[in-house]
Amino acid sequence: MARTLLALLVPEAEPVVGSFREQHDPAARRGLGAHITLIYPFMDSELFTPAVLGRLRDVVADIPAPMFRLEQVKTFPSVVWLAPEPARPLIQIATALERAFPDYPRGGGAFPDYVPHLSVARHVQHEQPAIINELQARLADHGPIYGWCETLSLLVSENRRWRDLAHYPFMH
Template sequence: MEPSHSALIVTIPEAEPVVGAHRERLDTAASWGVPAHVTVLYPFLPPGRLDQRVLGTLSRVAAGVPAFFVRLERLGWFGDRVVWLAPEPAEPFQQLTAAIMGRFPGVRPYEGAFDDVVPHLTIGHDHPAPALTAAGEAIEAHLPIRSRVDTLRLITGRPRPGGSWLTRALFPLG
């Protein structure tokens, strides 16, 4: 089945051993095959529009943002429905999002659903609060998680159970 959506993410492989089992139970994107990550821009362009011009533009944007180190050291919540890890510093993720939006002005994070986009690594969502709280508490015992961010990843897939999201391209940061 052809992909229907694309996303730009930064994977955090060092987080996978700590958050992986919780995400499998509590984060729908994990069931789609999406690894532990911080979203830079979702949805991005329809997969049919991901031509060489778009890929070249993404490559230049990524090269303009220096690689950086990030720490995941505290939990955050969106209401009582989403538990997540806060990346510090958050600014490089915001810089990547802003730079991409500047080159693709019709693309808005989460289709403009939120006034402020907060960089985060989702642990779980839309499950009973006690399950989300327990996952967050279990993860806190293993913080901080440190990672070097040096690549922007373009993935494509279908946002539905059993959907398989695959990496379409990798773009090194500067």
């Protein structure tokens, strides 16, 4: 039995956020690159059938590949993150997935509203202001990060490491 995740991988963000994530995000140390979570936890990997995987493929195939930029630093309690703009296409993707798999709500059902975000630092409290300042300085030097996700990624966590299980192309 292994936990899974539906996400948009954002490798374009790594030059700006990679070192923060490596230091302040346990998922990065477990092999998970910069990403925007759509559904976590998703179903256990043992429950995957050709029908389930086909449904994932079909849902995504009807959705345009999302394009966004990351330039605004925001926070949740103990989390520093980048806000994708526009957020609406990402919310629509998460909503379509939730409709197709109602037993697996966005955010695991823990949050009333889905807020698309790319986590940069997690479990940070006192160091939050310094991380925010440094991240804003890096973004000022680098400029906005532009993302275009051509595929939905299905990832699995096994032996405390994340790995790609499948990729499903969005409509072009």
